[in-house]
Every structure is written in structure tokens, then in C-alpha cells.
Amino acid sequence: MGFKQVIVIATLAVSAVQVSSKDVKTLYTNGYYYSQFFPLESNMAAEKTLRFSVRAPRDAHILLAPSHQADGPVYEIVLGAHDNTVNYIRGRCPCQEEPSASIRTVNLLNRQQFRNFWIRIKSDSRRTFIQVGIGGKDTPFHEWRDPRPLNLQYLSFRSGTPAEWKYGYSDEANTVGVSADRHQSVVTSTGYGQYYPLSEVVSHSDDAVTLYFTVRTSKEFQILLSPAVSSLGDCYEFGISQRGAYLRRRHLGENKAAFKQDGFSNDRERARYWIRLTRDGSVTMGKGGSASPVIQWRDPSPLSPQFLSFTLHRERGEDPDASSFADVQFALGPDYSLATQDCRARWKDASGGLPPGAVRGGRNNDDEIFVCRASHDGEVAPGSYVPIKGRIGECHVTSSLFVYQKTEFQVLTGCRFGWLPASLGAVPDAAISGGETSGNVKLFVSRVSHEDQVIVGKLQPNRRLSFIPFGDQELPFTNYEVLVKPASANGASSAGGSNDSPLIGK
Known part of the structure; x- marks a missing residue:
């Protein structure tokens, strides 16, 4: 593996102030799983350009894929690999040992500061160019050409250490978002790898927060509400399947509440659900427009969740099935649209x-x-x-x-x-x-x-x-x-x- 060029980045400006946050997504990653995939087209700016910011000490991975499967033909860009000294572009398969292109970098990422980047995709019938650049500069610092173009449809992120991402910008200054649909994803069964700040995805009220979401899947869908960007500590976990639903406090193991009903979820249409947390420890889940919960439990020692994640259940020792997925929409209001999300201070x-x-x-x-x-x-x-x-x-x-x-x-x-x-x-x-x-x-x-x-x-x-x-x-x-x-x-x-x-x- 030869290094064709050396890029030294001693200092980059902190990400520009976010003036219009309605369309810009915030995401946290921690772990080597591409578990949630987002529509690529709705997050790209003009000229097929994905603009994003990331705050991480090293190893920030971006996946561009034709489907919600990371083990097929894909493109993967790795920023700050090898202890923040190398940038990779991997073509066709992220598991291959030798990258398609690599370049030495210095201080590309920063643990405390957001760094701005863009990825531009140029394709014709014979080849695809993948270009990577630094925010504020139009010339890429890294580029690779694939003679076998892929029809890219999805986007995902992961990181070897805790990282925070902001993506979906439409302008070079990284201030305005692209898509009016702020949160939609396709979830696979590879585990909890992506986390959303809970404050941005719930509807607020004086005494509670409520997560409204829709999901379409044939598998058991799991929702994690955690105090930290991790699934290892004490957190609430909900499960939804065709047989019913359950709630458990994860470190305790056993279910705290359960509900059985055939056909509770399905893979034909998006079913509507809500989860509500109150300050006095009441944890409830309901379906559709009904105010009556199907499961409820009062936690005698309430947690303080600040992050949300999703996955599909798999048994211990079972290999992930990338062909299984759940189609999810969230960050909604009581009528399951963005317009009614209560964001008042x-x-x-x-x-x-x-x-x-x-x-x-x-x-x-x-x-x-x-x-x-x-x-x-x-x-x-x-x-x-x-x-x-x-x-x-x-x-x-x-x-x-x-x-x-x-x-x-x-x-x-x-x-x-x-x-x-x-x-x-x-x-x-x-x-x-x-x-x-x-x-x-x-x-x-x-x-x-x-x-x-x-x-x-x-x-x-x-x-x-x-x-x-x-x-x-x-x-x-x-x-x-x-x-x-x-x-x-x-x-x-x-x-x-x-x-x-x-x-x-x-």
C-alpha cells in the first residue's frame, strides 16, 4: 500500500454556527456497526455533494451503499484512520484489507472541535468518481475512480470511538439543511450503533416527553432510551413484534411490563406507536391515536434518558441478518407529522x-x-x-x-x-x-x-x-x-x- 500524497492539517475552524437546525440531523456513533441507513439523495446538496461535520478523535467511517446491506458492494470513506494519520477510500467492499486509495493526513479529526467535510459523487455510464474535501475548499484532497459504478441509495456512519455528526447541509458554510424530512432511517439487526439526542426527537410537555414514531417490519423491533451514548449501562429497552410488546430496564434483565396481541406490528404498512416518560417515573407505550397505553410501569428509581437508538432483535450467538430491516420514521408530533412536534422552551x-x-x-x-x-x-x-x-x-x-x-x-x-x-x-x-x-x-x-x-x-x-x-x-x-x-x-x-x-x- 503506497501513500501518494501527504496532507497536513494543523488547524481547522470550528464548525459554523447552525442558524437553521430544522433540516440538519445530529447523530452520535460508538461502535463498529452500520446499523441504521438513511436515504442518500434527501441528504445531499447540489452537485451530488454530501456535506457534514464530525467531532471525533479518530476513525470516522462513512458508508455509501446501493442497499441497506454493508457487506455487499459499497463505498466506504474512513477519516483519521491509524490514530488520525491516514484517510482511506475503500471501494466495493468495506471488509477488504487493502483500500482502493489512501493518503497520509495529520490532525484531520479533533476530539473537541467539529471539522467540516464534503463527499462528492460524480458518475457516468462507465465510472464513478468519489471525491473527499474539507469544508470551505472546493478542491478535493482525496479522490478515487471506480470503473464499475454503483447505484448509491443509502448512507450510514460508524466510529471506532464516540463521535458526534451533523449531516445533511445544503450550503458550503454548513448552516442550512437540505431535506424537510428530518429523521427517517432503515434499521438492521447489527446492534445499537447510532444514537440520537432525545431532546430533538421527542415532543415536549410540562410534565413528560413523548416519542412518536412509525415502523414497518416483520421482525422484533427494539427501542433503546439511554442516559449515555452506549447500550452497556442502565437504560430502558422496548420491544415491538407481531405478537405484542414489552418493556424492561436493561441491566435488570427481566421484563417490567408486557402486552400480547397478534398482529401488533406488520411489514405491510407503517404502524404508529408512542412512548411517554414522566418525571415521576411513569413509563408507558401506546399505539396509534389512542391515549390508553398498552404497557405501563412506574420505575421506583427513574432513569434520565438523553439518547435514542434502534435495532432489530437477534438471539445470543445469532449472526446479523442484513437482509432483515425495519423502516422507521421518528421526531414526530401527536398526529405523527413533524408539524405538530412540541419544541417549546x-x-x-x-x-x-x-x-x-x-x-x-x-x-x-x-x-x-x-x-x-x-x-x-x-x-x-x-x-x-x-x-x-x-x-x-x-x-x-x-x-x-x-x-x-x-x-x-x-x-x-x-x-x-x-x-x-x-x-x-x-x-x-x-x-x-x-x-x-x-x-x-x-x-x-x-x-x-x-x-x-x-x-x-x-x-x-x-x-x-x-x-x-x-x-x-x-x-x-x-x-x-x-x-x-x-x-x-x-x-x-x-x-x-x-x-x-x-x-x-x-
């Missing part, structure tokens, strides 16, 4: 634990950071919820140069928010208010990129600064991003929302 008490479907706002060196707010010294201020392994996390807020860790606080829930850049105290339209000072000056949810971290804090317009908690210090910044309501982010109505939830007592 709500502040919910989190002193006893993170509620399901909390809004992610940033990340530190170890974890996701969620948007929170807490009271201190006469003011209510937004800040960063920092998870703490083994116990309830804290809300970090700032005041007068210092950082304060609060155990009584609220977190923001909702979906389809956007982050808009601003500076010097400017407040974009429809900005999310997170509290107010003791002098009744509104404070807004903002965030800043600092030392390879993205930290949530407060924007104080009268001081023309955004303040973030960093270590034990309050740091001021003149340039920042502001969280805006869905109406500003994607045109969805936010009328009647509860962004004006009662403030925590001062």
Missing part, C-alpha cells in the same frame, strides 16, 4: 436529577454540557449543567468574578433551537431568556468556545458581555453565541411556549 426542576430530553448546549473535556439556570445573590442566571459520575450533577453559574456550584436548579427542555453569533451585548430576536439580575435586567442563554471547550453561560446586555464559568473563575467575552427559540431557528411556531416558566425563588 420549558425550564424544569432538575435538583433531583436531569429530566429526559434536556437541551445540550456545549461540552467540556469529558462530558456534554446541558443548559441550566440557578439563583444566586438575588439573581437568576443561566449556566452550565455539568454531569458528575456516580451522583447528581451541578449547575455552574457565575457572579462577581467567581463560579458557584448549585444543587438546586432548573434545566432547559425543548427542541430545534439555534445558536446565533453576536457580540458586544447584542441580543438576537427570539433569544432565550434564562433569568434576570437583582435589578430586573434580563439575562440570556449564551455560550463561548474557550480552550477547546464550549461553555454555557449568561449574556448580560447592559454590560455588553457574555460570562461563562471556567474552572473557578468567571470569564467575560465580547464575542459569543446566543440560544434562540424554534421560531427563529426554523420557522416553527413557538407561540404559547413556557419560556416564561416561573423563576427559581431568589
Whole structure:
């Protein structure tokens, strides 16, 4: 295997701010399974170009395939292979040992920062060109020609380490999405490999979150609701089959609730289902437009799921059957359309634990950071919820140069928010208010990129600064991003929302 060229990428800009999030998909991967496949055409920009961003330390894989089978003729692009030093294009079969084309790279991927890329497909009757480029540059840094063109229909992702993807951009700046259909996938029986942020795919209410979805399959379909991007820890698992449904808390093994009914699912049409989680531990599942659940269970020690995944059941030791699949649509509202998904901003008490479907706002060196707010010294201020392994996390807020860790606080829930850049105290339209000072000056949810971290804090317009908690210090910044309501982010109505939830007592 020879290396024909060396590409050195010392520094790439952080992904552009996502202004319109309605069509851009967010996905997490962790593991070497291509388990969910997405329609390729509906995620491509002009000139047969797939635009995406990825945040990963190494080994980010993209699959382009004629069908929902990864073991047939396909194209696979591997970014940051061999400890982030090589880029591969593998033609025809991803399992082959020798790639069709390879190129040396340096620092192509980054664990903390999103890097922007594009893949362009050029085909005629005699050959297909696969080109890979860096966002903002029109010339590819890697290319391969296949003399036997494939009819590509599906897209999938995987990664050797935890990775976050944003894909389906239509513009070179990676700000606007392509497809109006935000979430649809074909699921195979290879395991839980792709995860979706729960806040973006559920419909929110004051006391619960509800996942509305449709599925068509002849196999047993499984839904995982997990606190982390993993199926190994404690999580809820639901099963749906032609014989009925069940619910279990996965680490305990046994079913907590079950329902038997012949023909509960089928492979002729998409059947409609819903799953609802409440803060008091009620976990229910229903079918179609009926408000009555078919299974229900109250968890005495409720989990706090933040991620969603799907797979098809297979027995222990059974090889995956790539020909078996489930056709799934999700991120819907009560009438099983995107238009009725309730994404309104709500502040919910989190002193006893993170509620399901909390809004992610940033990340530190170890974890996701969620948007929170807490009271201190006469003011209510937004800040960063920092998870703490083994116990309830804290809300970090700032005041007068210092950082304060609060155990009584609220977190923001909702979906389809956007982050808009601003500076010097400017407040974009429809900005999310997170509290107010003791002098009744509104404070807004903002965030800043600092030392390879993205930290949530407060924007104080009268001081023309955004303040973030960093270590034990309050740091001021003149340039920042502001969280805006869905109406500003994607045109969805936010009328009647509860962004004006009662403030925590001062």
C-alpha cells in the first residue's frame, strides 16, 4: 500500500454556527456497526455533494451503499484512520484489507472541535468518481475512480470511538439543511450503533416527553432510551413484534411490563406507536391515536434518558441478518407529522436529577454540557449543567468574578433551537431568556468556545458581555453565541411556549 500524497492539517475552524437546525440531523456513533441507513439523495446538496461535520478523535467511517446491506458492494470513506494519520477510500467492499486509495493526513479529526467535510459523487455510464474535501475548499484532497459504478441509495456512519455528526447541509458554510424530512432511517439487526439526542426527537410537555414514531417490519423491533451514548449501562429497552410488546430496564434483565396481541406490528404498512416518560417515573407505550397505553410501569428509581437508538432483535450467538430491516420514521408530533412536534422552551426542576430530553448546549473535556439556570445573590442566571459520575450533577453559574456550584436548579427542555453569533451585548430576536439580575435586567442563554471547550453561560446586555464559568473563575467575552427559540431557528411556531416558566425563588 503506497501513500501518494501527504496532507497536513494543523488547524481547522470550528464548525459554523447552525442558524437553521430544522433540516440538519445530529447523530452520535460508538461502535463498529452500520446499523441504521438513511436515504442518500434527501441528504445531499447540489452537485451530488454530501456535506457534514464530525467531532471525533479518530476513525470516522462513512458508508455509501446501493442497499441497506454493508457487506455487499459499497463505498466506504474512513477519516483519521491509524490514530488520525491516514484517510482511506475503500471501494466495493468495506471488509477488504487493502483500500482502493489512501493518503497520509495529520490532525484531520479533533476530539473537541467539529471539522467540516464534503463527499462528492460524480458518475457516468462507465465510472464513478468519489471525491473527499474539507469544508470551505472546493478542491478535493482525496479522490478515487471506480470503473464499475454503483447505484448509491443509502448512507450510514460508524466510529471506532464516540463521535458526534451533523449531516445533511445544503450550503458550503454548513448552516442550512437540505431535506424537510428530518429523521427517517432503515434499521438492521447489527446492534445499537447510532444514537440520537432525545431532546430533538421527542415532543415536549410540562410534565413528560413523548416519542412518536412509525415502523414497518416483520421482525422484533427494539427501542433503546439511554442516559449515555452506549447500550452497556442502565437504560430502558422496548420491544415491538407481531405478537405484542414489552418493556424492561436493561441491566435488570427481566421484563417490567408486557402486552400480547397478534398482529401488533406488520411489514405491510407503517404502524404508529408512542412512548411517554414522566418525571415521576411513569413509563408507558401506546399505539396509534389512542391515549390508553398498552404497557405501563412506574420505575421506583427513574432513569434520565438523553439518547435514542434502534435495532432489530437477534438471539445470543445469532449472526446479523442484513437482509432483515425495519423502516422507521421518528421526531414526530401527536398526529405523527413533524408539524405538530412540541419544541417549546420549558425550564424544569432538575435538583433531583436531569429530566429526559434536556437541551445540550456545549461540552467540556469529558462530558456534554446541558443548559441550566440557578439563583444566586438575588439573581437568576443561566449556566452550565455539568454531569458528575456516580451522583447528581451541578449547575455552574457565575457572579462577581467567581463560579458557584448549585444543587438546586432548573434545566432547559425543548427542541430545534439555534445558536446565533453576536457580540458586544447584542441580543438576537427570539433569544432565550434564562433569568434576570437583582435589578430586573434580563439575562440570556449564551455560550463561548474557550480552550477547546464550549461553555454555557449568561449574556448580560447592559454590560455588553457574555460570562461563562471556567474552572473557578468567571470569564467575560465580547464575542459569543446566543440560544434562540424554534421560531427563529426554523420557522416553527413557538407561540404559547413556557419560556416564561416561573423563576427559581431568589
